[in-house]
Amino acid sequence: MERVVCSFEGGKGPLFVVSAAMHGNETSGIAALKETCEILNHEKKTNPDLKFRGTFAGILGNIQAINKNVRYIENDLNRMWESDFVYDILKEDVNKQMNEVKEMHEIIITLRNYVITGKYNKLYLLDLHTTSSDGIFVICTEDKESKQIAGHLHAPLVRGLLKGISGTTLHYFNKNNLGIEATALAFEGGHHEDPLSVKKNGCRHIQLYEKYWLHRRYGRS
Numbered sequence: 001m002e003r004v005v006c007s008f009e010g011g012k013g014p015l016f017v018v019s020a021a022m023h024g025n026e027t028s029g030i031a032a033l034k035e036t037c038e039i040l041n042h043e044k045k046t047n048p049d050l051k052f053r054g055t056f057a058g059i060l061g062n063i064q065a066i067n068k069n070v071r072y073i074e075n076d077l078n079r080m081w082e083s084d085f086v087y088d089i090l091k092e093d094v095n096k097q098m099n100e101v102k103e104m105h106e107i108i109i110t111l112r113n114y115v116i117t118g119k120y121n122k123l124y125l126l127d128l129h130t131t132s133s134d135g136i137f138v139i140c141t142e143d144k145e146s147k148q149i150a151g152h153l154h155a156p157l158v159r160g161l162l163k164g165i166s167g168t169t170l171h172y173f174n175k176n177n178l179g180i181e182a183t184a185l186a187f188e189g190g191h192h193e194d195p196l197s198v199k200k201n202g203c204r205h206i207q208l209y210e211k212y213w214l215h216r217r218y219g220r221s
């Protein structure tokens, strides 16, 4: 499986990263990414007026766990994003690393390859998940913009959840760790097995892109 499921590039704008299956058994986000790519590519071909600002990059989380349809192999990939830990693993050879450490290292390399182009001054992360219950909700950070965007996603918003846990993507994706301004959110799209979770997950990043960036931040031309 390729780490980058979809990379759709437009004009000047932010880097919008949507990650799916940080937990390997939560695959509806992958299907949502694929659908989004199809929509974007179709739009590009059929709509000459399409103005796309920034880059949309759909990436996979825990590929080894996806292949085994398990949440993780050895460690929960969404509890390992501690600055010091990431810093240390990046000093080692990725080819000699195992399981989730290797996954994390490869994700960082993938993101760095975008960031070092110098094209972006802002990164947005939407981390897609599903749960063992039917509920859908958005998790934001205490960052002002994260809260603001969450309010546009038309789903219940959960705040304070990050205080009880550590090492999630939302804890890591900020300017101190990535070198560029970063705003992160997570979206829980419903039950793991519910086919509608794909639509809900896909819908949210389309919604986020259209309603927030095109209209509010950059203005639609």
Ligand SMILES: [Zn+2]
Residues within 6 Å of the ligand: 022, 023, 026, 128, 129, 130
């Ligand atoms: Zn999850």
